[in-house]
Amino acid sequence: MKIALVSDWYYPKIGGVASHMHNLALKLKERGHEVAIVTNNWETGKESELAEKGIDLIKIPGVVSPVLDINLSYGLKSSEELNEFLHDFDVIHSHHAFTPLALKAAKAGRIMNKATLLTTHSISFAHDSRLWEALGLTIPVFTSYLKYPHRIIAVSKAARAFVEHFTDSPISIIPNGVDDKRFTPLRNKEELKSRLGIEGKVVLYVSRMAYRKGPHVLLNAFSKIEDATLVMVGNGEMLPFLKLQAKFLGIDEKVVFMGYVEDNKLPELFGIADVFVLPSVTAEAFGIVVLEAMAAGVPVVATSVGGIPEIVKENEAGILVPPGNELALRNAIQRILTDQKLREWYGSNGRRAVEEKYSWDKVVLKIEKAYEEVLLSK
CATH class of the missing domain: 3.40.50.2000 (Glycogen Phosphorylase B;)
Known part of the structure; x- marks a missing residue:
């Protein structure tokens, strides 16, 4: 054809x-x-x-x-x-x-x-x-x-x-x-973290820095989470505001703003994550980044908007929370970070779903x- x-x-x-x-x-x-x-x-x-x-x-x-x-x-x-x-x-x-x-x-x-x-x-x-x-x-x-x-x-x-x-x-x-040969679970996670100068658990956000994606909600939720680093990947109109927000919350040393990252470097970033978060507040038809996290064997915390529940809930790949609910978002992130068996279960479910369907x-x-x-x- x-x-x-x-x-x-x-x-x-x-x-x-x-x-x-x-x-x-x-x-x-x-x-x-x-x-x-x-x-x-x-x-x-x-x-x-x-x-x-x-x-x-x-x-x-x-x-x-x-x-x-x-x-x-x-x-x-x-x-x-x-x-x-x-x-x-x-x-x-x-x-x-x-x-x-x-x-x-x-x-x-x-x-x-x-x-x-x-x-x-x-x-x-x-x-x-x-x-x-x-x-x-x-x-x-x-x-x-x-x-x-x-x-x-x-x-x-x-x-x-x-x-x-x-x-x-x-x-x-x-x-x-999703390319499940590029995005795949990595075994040398701690080695990669060390090379990137990151210690402890990693919470990952990859998306535009735009209001409808909810990065401001994530920063507020993350402000009370200890022993973890938040890595935020992406550019957008909210980026200057978000950097000020992190400083105001007193967490700027725990948040890494990476800006735009080339496609060939994304698999490594997903590979070091312990949990991936997509806190969209509205209008999310699907969310390819969720598939990339699942392919990497990373558990997902996302909001119950648009097509997201079809990927996360139906495949038992993570936890859904109401959009804009900072407390629910924080609790879901903490639950996954503190429970290794739960992380592994969600991660393996997501990877299997990708191999079978996505x-x-x-x-x-x-x-x-x-x-x-x-x-x-x-």
């Missing part, structure tokens, strides 16, 4: 959509398909790697918003202007349901009678509320474009509940994947099957 993966939100935009597209492209190429990533006309940082792997990178011209990271030119133009970039492909697979290139590609693919799919990676507040039925009617641009895909793929039940307010297209659930080797087969089904039925 000749497959185009299309989105505004490929690299250099950091996030789950870019990670998912990149890994999917690599796996599809491994399986013998011709693959191209279609995105905005900017430096992705992945040019050399894609060229080395034989994956085409097609850059769509236009003005890109520095705030929203979307192609403003193609937000205004007709989708027919994408036809010239997509006409050679058998499968058009858009990613992220609410950005211009993904929507325009879905319409272009359907008009050209290509197998057309769209993966939705996001939710919003009250994602399963009937409120969105009314809002869906007031945002006709979404409903008009989301009728074009032959099939929509949702990364979680929560993502499906949100997108179905905007479309009657068939929806399948195929979860995000490994990219398993996920790519499900997506490939969806392509084949659409090609046969369109």
